[in-house]
Amino acid sequence: MTADSVSVKDVLSNLSTNTDTFTETFTATFTDKKIANPSRLDCQLLLGFCLNRGRAWLIAHDDYILSDTEYATFTGHMSALRDGKPLQYIVGHQEFWSLDFQVNESTLIPRPETELLVDIALQLLGDCKPIIIDLGTGAGPIAVALSKERPEATIIATDFSFKALRCAKTNAARLTEQQPEFVQSNWLSCIAANCADLVISNPPYIDPSDPHLQQLGYEPTTALVADCAGLADLQEIIQSSYKVLKPNGAIIVEHGYDQQDAVVELFKRFQFEDIRAFSDLSHQPRAVSARKSVQ
Numbered sequence: 001m002t003a004d005s006v007s008v009k010d011v012l013s014n015l016s017t018n019t020d021t022f023t024e025t026f027t028a029t030f031t032d033k034k035i036a037n038p039s040r041l042d043c044q045l046l047l048g049f050c051l052n053r054g055r056a057w058l059i060a061h062d063d064y065i066l067s068d069t070e071y072a073t074f075t076g077h078m079s080a081l082r083d084g085k086p087l088q089y090i091v092g093h094q095e096f097w098s099l100d101f102q103v104n105e106s107t108l109i110p111r112p113e114t115e116l117l118v119d120i121a122l123q124l125l126g127d128c129k130p131i132i133i134d135l136g137t138g139a140g141p142i143a144v145a146l147s148k149e150r151p152e153a154t155i156i157a158t159d160f161s162f163k164a165l166r167c168a169k170t171n172a173a174r175l176t177e178q179q180p181e182f183v184q185s186n187w188l189s190c191i192a193a194n195c196a197d198l199v200i201s202n203p204p205y206i207d208p209s210d211p212h213l214q215q216l217g218y219e220p221t222t223a224l225v226a227d228c229a230g231l232a233d234l235q236e237i238i239q240s241s242y243k244v245l246k247p248n249g250a251i252i253v254e255h256g257y258d259q260q261d262a263v264v265e266l267f268k269r270f271q272f273e274d275i276r277a278f279s280d281l282s283h284q285p286r287a288v289s290a291r292k293s294v295q
């Protein structure tokens with residue numbers, strides 16, 4: 001296929017309606033062997049991105065013929081998508097908490113299940129002007145969502161990746177009036193004792209030997225993987241949070257679907273109280289909250 005012959009309709013009609021993947025006729029234009037089968041929706045969004053148009057426009061203007069440049073851009077990105085590159089890294093953004101976050105290959109792509117942490121935080125925070133520490137902020141989704149919901153809060157968002165912090169800062173500047181403070185830190189090493197009402201974190205928690213890691217090859221390993229079967233960073237955060245929390249201060253952590261019992265045990269081991277376990281919308285165990293004792 002050349003650009004002369006490719007309309008929006010050609011592209012859209014070659015997206016399989018049955019299998020949700022590109023059909024043979026269209027994939028045959030890509031000669032190299034690829035591993036991923038992009039979804040129909042991802043292909044539509046990619047075409048819209050290349051034409052700088054929304055999905056509604058694509059449907060209303062399906063006789064539009066792609067220019068050479070548009071076609072070359074689309075096929076190039078399509079090839080990357082079929083190599084397994086996430087659409088979010090191609091288009092450069094991802095929605096979280098109904099906010100449009102910029103992402104890049106230095107940041108984890110925010111996941112919908114992490115919205116659970118924001119939900120729990122809003123339930124646990126009292127009426128005070130809380131001091132909140134978001135550990136491992138990445139592109140900043142948790143910190144920015146909480147700053148939108150609780151503008152009176154003081155939010156400190158940390159990460160050890162300078163590039164991730166730069167991305168988070170840009171997102172905060174675009175998306176919220178009350179700017180979190182962004183601090184480069186190895187977990188809680190820069191945070192004073194007894195200062196926080198809430199510590200919240202979605203840390204790396206994937207076991208280095210987990211076969212699913214292969215599918216996540218484009219995201220930073222340092223955002224995904226932790227030693228000790230994925231529990232090393234969770235343990236460090238839980239242990240060191242006890243010192244930085246005020247009495248009765250709360251902590252919420254995200255974890256892997258099979259780590260909830262181990263995380264509950266860590267909270268018990270480090271003297272936390274009021275330990276509660278949560279599942280995400282897919283009914284997968286996903287988060288645990290706890291409180292430091294009142295005295």
Ligand SMILES: C[S@@+](CC[C@H](N)C(=O)[O-])C[C@H]1O[C@@H](n2cnc3c(N)ncnc32)[C@H](O)[C@@H]1O
Nearest residue numbers: 108110136137138159160161186187202203223
């Ligand atoms: C799973 S990602 C979460 C990103 C973001 N909070 C989210 O939910 O999309 C974990 C983040 O922790 C950061 N991180 C990993 N090890 C760290 C450490 N020792 N100290 C501080 N941040 C760390 C990574 O750079 C990454 O941004």
